Amino acid sequence: MAPTNAVTFKVTRQNPELIPPAKPTPHEFKPLSDIDDQDGLRFQLPVIQFYRKNPTMDGKDPVKVIRDAVARALVFYYPFAGRLREMAGRKMVVECTGEGILFIEADADATLQQFGDTLQPPFPCLEELLYDVPGSGGVTRLKCGGFIFALRFNHTMCDGFGLVQFMSAVAELARGAEIPSVPPVWKRELLSARDQPHVSCTHLEYDDILDTNETPIPPDNLVQNNIFFWSTEISTLRRRLSPHLRRCTTFELLTACIWRCRTIAICPDPNQEVRIIFPANGRRLSNPPLPTGYYGNAFALPVAIATARNLCKQPLDFALELMIKTKSKVTEEYIKSVADLMVLRGRPHYTVAQTFIVSDVTHLGIGDVDYGWGKAAYGGPEDVAHGHMSYYIPVNNNKGERGIMVPVRLPANGMEVFVKEFEIMVKRDDTMMTSTRESSIFLDHAKL
Template sequence: MATPTSITINRSTLVKPAKRTWSGRMSLSEWDMIGAITHVPTVYFYKSTSSTSHPNLLDHLKDSLARTLVTFYPLAGRLEPVGGGRFDLDCNGLGVRFIEAEARTTSLDELGGDEDLSSCTDFQPLIPEVDYTRPFGEWPLLLVQVTKFRCGGIGLGFNISHAVVDGLSALHFFNEWARVARGKGIGMVPFLDRKVLRAGQPAVSRHPRFDPAEFQRPPVLLPEAGCSNNKGNKPHYETKVAKLKMTKTKVQMLKDMANETTFDHRPYSTYETLTAHIWRCACKARKLKPEQLTSVGVCVDSRRRMNPPLPNAYFGNAVLDIKAVSRSADLITKPLGYAAGKIRRAVEKADGEFLTSAIDYLKNQPDLTEFQDFHDGEEEDDDEGPFFGMPNLGVISWLRLPLLGLDFGFGKEVYMGSTHEFDGDTMLLQSQDGDGSIVLAICLRVDHMEAFKRCFYDDIIV
């Protein structure tokens, strides 16, 4: 496969809302100010059409973006620190960074090599870069890069602030922008008032029932005999990304394995089963000690779990990272249903009372910095995060998100991809073949990847 390294940036501008919008400070919720506060990258690829080759393509995309930002004006603002690891959203209309680029030596076919685009694992040059060396308040909340390929196809790369939106809200915006670009109006107006999550309001309880252990750092790797676990002496390990496809039949076989030993009130879901399988395969591939504690982080959407539920068009962060913890030996030696049950019990804790209490717990903290993740690609320990790096991992599910079918007027994408940089960073996606299969995109240390692949496929017992 080819890597689009020969990228020429032709122009970079700021796209502002087409009309004057509300300006002022918007309080953010606790869900906005914990976890990842940097940006989330995605890229969409489109085959050559008369529309992608149209000389006014870039102007049309910028114009439709400006009109969409009138409704989604928070994305044109900037974050403003207010102390204690907290920040407001300054709706100042400074705009979205829009980058025009060309891949002079690469076509879409070359990018996928002899296979399709799913074989490419390095989309980084096609995704706009955020300059994290700049002051916090200068980061654009959304960056867009339109890359024209030699074949006439294009790549639309996005980098959107996770401190402002989660995956569902980001896709809400992208789909509405696509509607506007096709000449239609906004289909679903975003609900922008974050006070439904008590943003900017004091805690209701000074002593919430929430267990602070939920926000503690995950297990650390036990040291080898005679070796220190001091981070200052921690070696750097090269990582790689793999994309592993599991057919619909194999997924069902795996679910049958998990449900052989369940005593729960309902069968384990696809997500619970696949996450359990990934967790135990990672333990095997990493050759963790039997007594090693390991955690898997899962994202829980609180929209329907809050009491009352959040509005359908809530625009912001509504996800909370929950972790399941187990000994490596238990995951490996016990039936798959054991790991799936661990994941289910972790997720089921997150009911309305749990989430409300968690918000109060965070409101009572003098500083939220310790609950935040900042990965900019420059830090020494950038291969680790709250759920990343040995002995832990995070499994994000995009199985139910409306990722596909993003049509800006030149047809639906031929492929959608993302980037993965950290050991243990994994994502579940529906295959774009439309055959019910699932794709796992996973980043692991190079010395663990082949063993993981073998476990991933060979450990499915008929």
């Protein structure tokens, strides 16, 4: 059973408050790196965690525990308690003012069970649970004894790994630690442009192209399908590949599959160029690697490109080989070249025209963060799919098997095509999977 948007409940909020660091912190200006402050990362990203009642924590208020732990964590991560400023050349810096993080305490007349047997987005009444204030966070108590912790962070300050590092520090302090086990490292100069910037690699992801041929996907009247990849579906897809490609990563395989199915579904002009962008982690590409504890953005956004005709007509091998080739281009020099490009070209936004974007959060560990109540029943982005973007979310079924959920949003007619194409690709023993229980696809045709 999945959550429905028909679920309603009352949320009572306290007045927002600022949580400053628990101790005095330096007042200084800290420049972001040139990977951090590109235009495409200047937005607020919402994250949400659901926690079940834990009898061993009876008598402890999650609001107080987390509020106090955030204040202590900000002593170590004091730039998060500051304010972003834009300087000459659109350069972003953090003024470490010690003002703090906006925090909202709330109580909801709801239980965790009302969100469905299996917690998965889209969540009902999300606007009630995640207050729309940039840079805010908050805890909502549930009447069942569980709670929800939601927050927004400015992507220029950190990437997903950096965010989880901060949240893990809060969790360690909430459970009684005196200091975080991983000391935070700023050192944004490690990913800043060189003294004499020069673009040494090809960066098609920052092409300035006109969106003249794309079949538009209207933002309203979309339906969402959550596509589930379990071991069976992944094995079936691998068997479809040529032998030399079967050692590809799961991410490469799933992305090639989703990209191909989605392109067939939106039915673009066969000669149109279609693109897919995905973050490629650069933490271990540097020599030496970035220091443990670095919490800034440390990824590139390579793009794979094909004509719609080639992507749709060729077998899965074609899309996969494009993915592997594109990913292999991301090297230490590639990341340095991106930083230089930002300075030379005024920090452009990556190209979104004719582009599908995917982001894999299955290895971030957002759901593993334990504030004392155990691991989260769900932890991840609060809105996991748009018409042009999808997140990959880790999930578990009722047998304890771990899988990956990929939410996709498309117009209803396009979704029907997507479903049929996907089921053909994961078909087993020449039998179409049509049962809702057995199918890899959960259909939620509610308008989003």
